[in-house]
Amino acid sequence: MSKLIKNPVTLIGVIISVVVIFLGIFAPFLAPYPFEEIHLEDKLQPPSKKYWLGTDQFGRDILSRIIYGSRISLLVGLGGTLAGLGVGVLLGSTAAYYGKAVDEAIMRFIDIIMSFPYIIIAVALVTVFGPGLFKLMMIVGFLTIPRVARITRAPVLALKEFSFVEAARAIGRGDAQVLIKHILPNCLMVILVFASLSAAQAIRIEAALSFLGLGIQPPTPSWGLMLANGRQYILYATWLTTFPGIAISLTILGFNLVSDGLRDMLDPRLRRVAK
């Protein structure tokens, strides 16, 4: 951990990520107004002392909606990533451990999913299942599965040849026990690196789908939805699009920097695993 925060760039990423998580958890205490509270007499106000980031077309405080919107981004980003991680790790480790036909079948399925641009799959899934927070988390999770499976497969392929795995089998451990208790703990850091990258991607997907009207539905505050609503007032109320965009970009940047820092920290260990 100390190595992680000694790198100044990674430290910035950690600070940004912690701030966003803090905002999400303590939103009701930090937001100056409830996110749905309307002040029609103050609609489309520019940033001021009363409304630090201005108000939207219904007089709702932009700062409050951005703070509450962090909850949605984190729920979809982290929740969807966790869901995808679970299935992806299972598929990737199973493919690598058993090899041959199992590996081929799973990897070809993964290749098919990865042959589509993610936004196209997301749009297709929303068409079938409809919009909504939980469905969005599942869609994001589904999009995470292929990459997690690939990331998990590589180290498992290497680790299953190590003598400690042979020893575990020799003392009578079943396949599931060998995978869960012996192999996967050694892959944990690699998966963790990818998880933070995946969370950033998940936040981007949520914002994109909400912007297109296929994600979070109003009045729930979503940064992507705020951008979409601000479009029609772009000529004279640029703050409606500026601040939600900054929030999305900074959050994605934070998680990406953390991922880069973790990867740099793990490089020597990855080389040892590959040997």
Add this chain to the structure above:
Amino acid sequence: MAAKLRHDLGLDKPVMVQYFVWLGRVFRGDLGKSIYSEDPVSTLLLEKAKTTVPLALGSMIVGVLIAIPVGVLAAIYRNSFFDHISRILAMIGACMPIFWLGLILIILFAVKVQIFPPGGTMAEYGLRAIVLPCFAIGFFNAAFITRMTRASMLEILSEDYIRTARAKGVGMPGVYLKHALRNAMLPVITVVGLQLGQTLGGAVLTETVFNLPGIGRLLILSVGRRDYPVIQGCILVVASAFVFSNLLVDFLYSRLDPRVKL
């Protein structure tokens, strides 16, 4: 009546049979008719492709024209001020949502300084209609291509044959352009090809921001209308273009590196 409609549309057949019937029609060029407008889907797609194809190509050209010179110079002048700035901009470009960048470009170049239109068709504004959208997607692509170009150039510049070329008296432009860049391009081409998928996805978002009547916008409108034949047609076209671009990358790779055989 519902049962008759289901029978007429073939919806009473098993899913796999419906799929192969649809596939057979696709191979004959029949993508069905739009439920919303009753126009043939293939006609709609050909019409919208006149916007999306220039947008996708223009975005790739913008991305490559920005990324390769910047990546090469960042590698040559490693750890210089230029290198640090280019890496920061690449990081920012990679993190910025395409649709937000599009909105910022509209604010800057269509509202504050009215050089380009904020939206509209190529029929109204010609190529000016797609300059901002191309730059929005191109800047996003450039962020990834720049990083790969820089990393690839750095690896090549440390090779022995580069040192040999310098020792033989080859001028620096010759060393960088003739010896280093060609070999550095191999992984860059892979990234450029993969970015085409991002470009096609970005086109969906950018066409919505700039109100361009392309395939991406058609897809989003069709989702709202539950126009399934059009949705299927759009997804088929985009996925096919993505697979085709990956094949093209493999082909280019084999041409640039004689050791690679298809």
